[in-house]
Amino acid sequence: LIVLEGIDKTYDMGKAHQVKALVDLTMRVSSGDYIAIMGPSGSGKSTLMNIIGCLDTPTSGNYIFEGREISDCSEDELAHIRNIKIGFVFQVYNLLPRSPALANVELPLIYSGVPRDERKQRATETLTAVGMGERVKHKPSELSGGERQRVAIARALINKPSIILADEPTGNLDTKTSGEIMAIFDRLNEEGNTIIVVTHDPEIAEHTKRLVLLRDGQIQSDEEIKSR
Amino acid sequence: LIVLEGIDKTYDMGKAHQVKALVDLTMRVSSGDYIAIMGPSGSGKSTLMNIIGCLDTPTSGNYIFEGREISDCSEDELAHIRNIKIGFVFQVYNLLPRSPALANVELPLIYSGVPRDERKQRATETLTAVGMGERVKHKPSELSGGERQRVAIARALINKPSIILADEPTGNLDTKTSGEIMAIFDRLNEEGNTIIVVTHDPEIAEHTKRLVLLRDGQIQSDEEIKSR
Numbered sequence: 001l002i003v004l005e006g007i008d009k010t011y012d013m014g015k016a017h018q019v020k021a022l023v024d025l026t027m028r029v030s031s032g033d034y035i036a037i038m039g040p041s042g043s044g045k046s047t048l049m050n051i052i053g054c055l056d057t058p059t060s061g062n063y064i065f066e067g068r069e070i071s072d073c074s075e076d077e078l079a080h081i082r083n084i085k086i087g088f089v090f091q092v093y094n095l096l097p098r099s100p101a102l103a104n105v106e107l108p109l110i111y112s113g114v115p116r117d118e119r120k121q122r123a124t125e126t127l128t129a130v131g132m133g134e135r136v137k138h139k140p141s142e143l144s145g146g147e148r149q150r151v152a153i154a155r156a157l158i159n160k161p162s163i164i165l166a167d168e169p170t171g172n173l174d175t176k177t178s179g180e181i182m183a184i185f186d187r188l189n190e191e192g193n194t195i196i197v198v199t200h201d202p203e204i205a206e207h208t209k210r211l212v213l214l215r216d217g218q219i220q221s222d223e224e225i226k227s228r
Numbered sequence: 229l230i231v232l233e234g235i236d237k238t239y240d241m242g243k244a245h246q247v248k249a250l251v252d253l254t255m256r257v258s259s260g261d262y263i264a265i266m267g268p269s270g271s272g273k274s275t276l277m278n279i280i281g282c283l284d285t286p287t288s289g290n291y292i293f294e295g296r297e298i299s300d301c302s303e304d305e306l307a308h309i310r311n312i313k314i315g316f317v318f319q320v321y322n323l324l325p326r327s328p329a330l331a332n333v334e335l336p337l338i339y340s341g342v343p344r345d346e347r348k349q350r351a352t353e354t355l356t357a358v359g360m361g362e363r364v365k366h367k368p369s370e371l372s373g374g375e376r377q378r379v380a381i382a383r384a385l386i387n388k389p390s391i392i393l394a395d396e397p398t399g400n401l402d403t404k405t406s407g408e409i410m411a412i413f414d415r416l417n418e419e420g421n422t423i424i425v426v427t428h429d430p431e432i433a434e435h436t437k438r439l440v441l442l443r444d445g446q447i448q449s450d451e452e453i454k455s456r
């Protein structure tokens with residue numbers, strides 16, 4: 001489904017000072033994989049997720065998505081991948097600050113041309129599924145940290161994407177609410193969807209089937225999780 | 229040191245719909261306390277921290293800080309409390325987006341009138357203490373989630389406040405880096421400072437001496453942690 005080969009991502013900070021966020025990274029993802037990515041703060045996890053999600057481009061290396069090299073894709077093809085095929089839960093939520101939760105979750109459905117009444121109904125259902133049914137009218141500034149995180153999760157799932165990329169989706173959630181979110185991801189994976197979760201929490205990683213460890217921009221290990 | 233009595237915080241969402249974020253909350257904090265606040269997402273933890281930190285005012289109830297009722301304080305007195313007496317680590321970091329990490333951490337020292345060279349030196353030392361010595365020139369958008377969190381922590385500590393309020397300071401940090409941050413907080417508490425940490429992680433709470441559990445805006449329990 002996804003092949004990353006020899007991916008480098010380097011930032012130039014001027015005056016010969018470079019940050020190598022990813023170094024010669026190679027990784028394959030098959031359809032239906034359920035992967036946890038862990039590693040120290042600053043090790044390159046979000047950078048990797050942004051490249052997989054076609055939100056950022058590598059400095060060098062190949063990214064082949066469903067058999068197609070991403071750097072050859074048109075802007076329309078990339079927009080389709082980002083908005084329809086992939087659902088992305090950002091580490092920093094990225095919600096529209098002046099829109100209520102409901103409008104934020106409806107946004108991807110506007111892109112895919114769903115009519116207004118159906119949009120409102122599906123957005124309400126998805127918000128309810130993540131425990132946010134009582135907060136649909138609140139703007140992001142009127143929500144707690146964990147509530148904003150759940151709105152971001154609902155928005156990522158609403159277009160029923162077959163690939164879900166979640167960058168620390170439970171960082172601001174208590175244990176019970178984390179468990180509810182992971183139950184949603186577990187069920188989506190059982191239904192055949194591909195899920196990649198960045199997490200710092202080993203208990204979250206235990207829901208997945210494969211653990212990729214990053215360190216200093218490189219893959220330290222990439223192993224099946226045997227305890228399941 | 230701090231007395232909260234009968235604190236209510238209610239948001240009016242129009243059309244007779246109210247959110248009661250805090251309900252009749254009473255709590256005392258003594259100098260040198262080391263408190264963890266836990267509770268479900270949306271239970272009122274950040275709202276409580278914002279009131280303790282004088283960043284928000286209760287709808288009703290009393291807040292007595294060092295013997296003085298906060299609602300009687302002048303704007304200057306409040307600014308002194310917020311900037312000198314209290315160090316606040318926000319759940320959403322609140323860094324200046326166009327300033328590098330160093331300038332962000334220097335900001336409280338500008339408020340307290342520290343000269344330029346000393347500011348730069350102290351900010352560099354504090355950033356190094358939280359593992360960010362290599363990233364002092366990066367702006368927030370050029371930092372990872374956990375790196376931004378650590379810049380926010382450095383900024384909260386730089387004025388050597390005697391009261392530290394940290395709202396989920398390790399939510400985006402790996403286990404090792406979390407341990408380094410908690411070691412800093414442990415040491416500051418041993419030196420006599422008062423520390424209140426909101427967390428979803430029981431391992432973080434184990435560093436503290438007292439656990440306050442919130443649920444639906446009310447204190448469910450307030451107990452010493454005996455395992456230490």
Ligand SMILES: Nc1ncnc2c1ncn2[C@@H]1O[C@H](COP(=O)(O)OP(=O)(O)OP(=O)(O)O)[C@@H](O)[C@H]1O
Pocket residue numbers: 011019020021039040041042043044045046047048091363366369370371372373374375400401402
């Ligand atoms: N725009 C940028 N310019 C320069 N350096 C950057 C930029 N963006 C990220 N970095 C650096 O790249 C490294 C990797 O960042 P990344 O966000 O991928 O880390 P991460 O593994 O997600 O960390 P965390 O667990 O803290 O979220 C970090 O050290 C960061 O400072």
Ligand SMILES: Nc1ncnc2c1ncn2[C@@H]1O[C@H](COP(=O)(O)OP(=O)(O)OP(=O)(O)O)[C@@H](O)[C@H]1O
Pocket residue numbers: 135138141142143144145146147172173174239241247248249267268269270271272273274275276319
């Ligand atoms: N400005 C506001 N207007 C309306 N409701 C609000 C506002 N700010 C917060 N709330 C509501 O108040 C409740 C408590 O919010 P708070 O941020 O204190 O929760 P929290 O315990 O910190 O949660 P988390 O663990 O998710 O950060 C939430 O249910 C939230 O929706």
Ligand SMILES: [Mg+2]
Pocket residue numbers: 045046047091167372373374
């Ligand atoms: Mg990250």
Ligand SMILES: [Mg+2]
Pocket residue numbers: 144145146273274275319395
């Ligand atoms: Mg909060």
